[in-house]
Amino acid sequence: MLDFNHQPRLHERFTQVIDQALDAERAHQMPRQYLGASRLGVSCERALQFEYAGAPVDPGKGFSGRTLRIFEVGHALEDLAIRWLRLSGFDLHTRRRDGSQFGFSVAGARIQGHVDGVIADGPADLGLVFPSLWECKTMNDKSWRETVKKGVAVAKPVYAAQIAVYQAYMEAAIPGISTHPALFTAINKDTQELWFELVPFDGGLAQRMSDRAVRVIQATEAGELLPRGFVDPNHFECNWCDWQERCQRVGGGR
């Protein structure tokens, strides 16, 4: 009798073993106990609340092994960007003197952020004013080309919100960082092309994101569920959401 069941091929079995190891490693990491400032720009406040509250994700959702690998490749490429910038004369700092990552912690440590770097000096003719915030992302070709075409504020509003919030909250530790444009860097993972963009501080955006963080924290601590970000439960953002089933189960309008 013919067996039509799919037998995993060699590369699939290797990948499975690696993904299981990555999953196991992640399972041992402490879950985040704070609202990550890099996430404040996401489109749905309820999803942000689920994330902050540590609500279990729906069965089958969450980070797959492939997603974890994408994150690690991103970090490795970011290290390369650091090398390239330093090699070309930028005084780029990614760690404090004590070795810890640059970042901030506010609202009783309920809101925290870790910045990719701070540029203290660099080639004079490139338009940077120092100190400036450095934020680096890696993207596939389609996403990178959209960012180049539209700019980070339009193409990647979550990243733009992250930059504005980081500039605002880092000002106390690094005076001037909020008044000088940030340097946004995007690496095309398919072609290795680089995109650099000077991002002026958007104080209004930083304030809106800060207000949003307060809403999420206060609602969570009061045991109140924030409204849905989308009326249609099958909106494409909801289909991507890790809490789609939970969100429909608990109900509540917009």
Ligand code: SF4
């Ligand atoms: S399912 Fe949609 S509305 Fe509900 S939390 Fe997720 S993104 Fe927001």
